[in-house]
Amino acid sequence: MEEYVLNALSKGFTALGFSCHAPGVLKDNWHMREEDFPYYLEEIDRLRTLYRDRIEIYAGLELDYLEDTDEFVGAEYQEQLDYTIGSIHLMQHAKSGKYLSFDGPIEDFETLLKDNFDNDIQQFVAHYFSLQEKMMANHTFDLLGHCDLIKKRNTDNRFFDPREGWYKKLTSHLLKSARKQRVRLEVNTGGIARGSVKETYPSMEMVAECAELEIPLTLTSDAHQSTHIDFYFAQADDQLVQAGYRNLDVLMHGMWQSVSLV
Numbered sequence: 001m002e003e004y005v006l007n008a009l010s011k012g013f014t015a016l017g018f019s020c021h022a023p024g025v026l027k028d029n030w031h032m033r034e035e036d037f038p039y040y041l042e043e044i045d046r047l048r049t050l051y052r053d054r055i056e057i058y059a060g061l062e063l064d065y066l067e068d069t070d071e072f073v074g075a076e077y078q079e080q081l082d083y084t085i086g087s088i089h090l091m092q093h094a095k096s097g098k099y100l101s102f103d104g105p106i107e108d109f110e111t112l113l114k115d116n117f118d119n120d121i122q123q124f125v126a127h128y129f130s131l132q133e134k135m136m137a138n139h140t141f142d143l144l145g146h147c148d149l150i151k152k153r154n155t156d157n158r159f160f161d162p163r164e165g166w167y168k169k170l171t172s173h174l175l176k177s178a179r180k181q182r183v184r185l186e187v188n189t190g191g192i193a194r195g196s197v198k199e200t201y202p203s204m205e206m207v208a209e210c211a212e213l214e215i216p217l218t219l220t221s222d223a224h225q226s227t228h229i230d231f232y233f234a235q236a237d238d239q240l241v242q243a244g245y246r247n248l249d250v251l252m253h254g255m256w257q258s259v260s261l262v
């Protein structure tokens, strides 16, 4: 974690937020273990004190929404945090009852598609977007995480073409719901950094629609290594301006504030 702070300092950051995958019922190798959470907060606190004069450091978590129980994993930690991200990575596999990620191994994506949706990709994608709407309706958080993550395994439009009308209808519906619920979205460059996708989450087509709806956005790197904390930020800034944005939301001096992009 200190390596991230040092990288942030060398890149001229004035603030940095950590947002590990929240601990809780999901016991796998990418969610924090419950017993590690106190250390996480202590270490953030130590770094915050150590670098107090040079950078602001924020403690966050990325919370997972579970479709079967409506649980927002990690919500009980919210009071101890500066910010949270609400995300969906998992669906419950109908046959086994296990949670499978649609942004992880392609086999899991294909298993969900086959067993839960009878190989109907439109239903699969529609279900993904509807889960995000449920999460927004039932829970509170600061940022909606990577809101078109379902495209991650769709390399070369292998499963669907996002330019088609049915897909646009789903993304429009999601964005209108976000607008109604006053939800802030992140523009996330992590998929590009890790070579999974060639564009941000969400796509710039969606960002242009966000601009029309005046949905507040923030720019995030979702970095899994310290050198990626500003990956693609310069390009994303340009694209955001082109899509119609003049301001971005940032967490600064303990408050979400709108700052000028131009």
Ligand SMILES: [Zn+2]
Pocket (backbone or CB within 6 Å): 062, 087, 089, 145, 146
């Ligand atoms: Zn995520």
